Amino acid sequence: MHPRRIAVLGGGPGGLYAARLLRLARPSCEVVVHEQGAPDTTFGFGVGLAAGTQRRLEAADPDTLRDIAATGCRHDMTMRVGGRTARVRNDRLIGVARTELLAILQRHAEKAGVRLEFGSRLAAADLDADVVVAADGVGSATREAGGFGADVQIGRGLFLWCGAGFALPDAVFAPVDTAHGTFVTHAYPYSGGHSTFLIETDERTWRRAGFDATTEALNSGATPPDASDTRSLEYLQEVFAGQLRGHPLIGNRTRWQRFRTVRCARWSDGRVVLLGDAAHTAHFSIGSGTKLAMEDAIALAEALTGENGPAEAFARYEAVRRPAVERLQELARRSQLWWESFPSRTGLPVEQLMVAYMTRAGNVPLDRFAVTAPEVVGAALGQFAGLDGPVPALPDLTGWVLDRPLRHRRRTFPGRVLPAGDDLGPTTLEVTATDPWGGDADALLARAAGAAGVRLTGPPDRPSVLTRLDLAERVRTETGAVVVVRAPAALRDDLAAGLVSGRADLVEWA
Structure with missing residues (x-):
């Protein structure tokens, strides 16, 4: 049974875009958006749309993207610390006013035949529809009232x-x-x-x-x-x-908040399906809620068009989107933890800090960043190695990093790979914590107090190694010890990025 009436709860970017795509795919279907606010009021200021999101919008609905791009503002990215600036070219990113984005999406939704209704607070139970798309945000009343298995975690910062x-x-x-x-x-x-x-x-x-x-x-x-x-x-x-x-x-309803990470065991319950922040959130430092919601809308519209009924469509929608969302949520979790501990890094030179920022979540390899920002990475490599100037482009960047000598207090190491048989000191810590700034990590840090050298070891998988690197940064910053991270040689690129970023002093092959 194909839906004849679709109701969308929430007139934000995800809800409006889903309504338009659903109506375009099924012109005979009645699609109504219910938004409790007025059409010209909104929270927030600008919204950022990265290049990947723009490509997906282009493929799904070029007319809408054309109008969004025309009103947007492209820009590069800079970091300023201690009177110095590091610049990274990134003009594929578009900043667009949220008010303009909503106006464009409202106009295109109505052009497709969607009916927009404002000013009424409705629940899914109030709606006579075959499908209810709940796009009612991070505080979703629909999610809280349904059987979605929601879990909400509150950030520290x-x-x-x-x-x-x-x-x-x-x-x-x-x-x-x-x-x-x-x-x-x-x-x-x-x-x-x-x-x-x-x-x-x-x-x-x-x-x-x-x-x-x-x-x-x-x-x-x-x-x-x-x-x-x-x-x-x-x-x-x-x-x-x-x-x-x-x-x-x-200000625009500007108040201090803590970030809420939303995860749901299920994205649908009967005729109701969640979309965007109602289903999941990812920290704003790695991906905007607008991006996720609009990409959800594309997948949901395709699923409802391609399957025989809502239940099958919801299953397909979730199967397609959940892996991408969960991957982004994990990257965002790491990024969020990095930003929540940001003050401990402001002593780094700006170029080294920019490298630490770009590699913080493990999704931007150091060698790739060196291609896109050679001046920044060259300066950071010189700072890492204690040289007087930047390092030119290298054919084997990782190998060069691992070969740099280290002088720490009275000890000198010929390279950053700890030689076999060097015990470094008596303190070896097995790391099983997933949060380098949580209670388990606090306990490990207490054990490292007073040590001249600390070895961090643990499971060989990449997520565990990335966590060890983050904890290593905390140990070396708070104790002054020389810190070595034990990990498989297959992850040498991640380890090199960690060394340049000041997360660790040395590495050791597992």
Whole structure:
């Protein structure tokens, strides 16, 4: 049985795009979007769409992408630390105003014959439809009311979204040290001469600055639900004055939040299917919710078009999308942990920090990054090796890294691979933790206190080795010990990236 009536709960990018694609695929099907807000109001500022997402949108619906690209703003990426800047060319990324994106998607949905209804808060049970697409966001009431096996994990770090009334020339990552601690902004331009400023910090800094009190006051119900944390905005406006160039920060329901990672055992329940943030989230530092939701919409429309009934279509949709989503969620988990521990790295030279940033989740190989950003990687290699200048392009980058000598206090090592039989010291730690900054890792760190050398060993699989590298960084930063990571030689490229990024001092073949 093919659906004759489809209802979409939520008029964000994922819901609107799904509605259009479903209507285009089935012109005889009634498709209605139900959005509780007004058509011209939205949270947020700019949205970033990477090159891969653009290719998928181009294949699914070139007309919509054409309009999105026309209103968007392309830009490179920079990192600024200690008065120095590292630049990476990345102009395939488009920044677009969320208001513009929604207007385009609303217009294209209506052009396809979708009916848009605003201003009513409805539940799936209220809708007379063969299929209900729940695109109602990270706080999805549909998900919470259904049998989806939802699991929501709350991050440690805090962040808020704000904006500014001018367009930055590039995206910028910039940490600033204050009397209270370190704040870091991820800022980027988008259409209309505006920029998004996402600002993050750790809980200790947040409390020292008094933002726990402002957050509590806003959440107490004594202020309107659309109020922004004006005290935080005023403070951060001064902190990031250099990046803002005299412009004020703009709030839009701007409040401190902790990231919520949503996972669901099932994405469908009866006639209801989840889409986008309602089904899954991935930390914004690695992939936007808009990207995931619009790619979900493509897969859902294809599944509902190709299968005989909703149950089969939902199974196909989940089978196609879940592997890609779970892979991105794992990359995002690593990236989130890296950003939540970011203040410990601000002592690195900016080029080395850029390499650490690009390789933080394990999805950008060092040699590939060296091709796209040779100046940055060349400078980082020189900093890693203690040379006076940058290193030119290398035919065997990994081999060169592993061959660099290391002098640590009174010991000198001829290369970064620990020779067989060198016990380094008495402290060997077996690492089974998956969170390098969690309680299990804290216990290992306590055992490393006072050691001159620490060896980290554990399972040979790649995810475990990447975790050991992250923990090694923490051990060497907090104890000053020379730290060696034991791992298979097959993962030498990952180990070399870890060495250049300051995650480890030495490696040892398992």
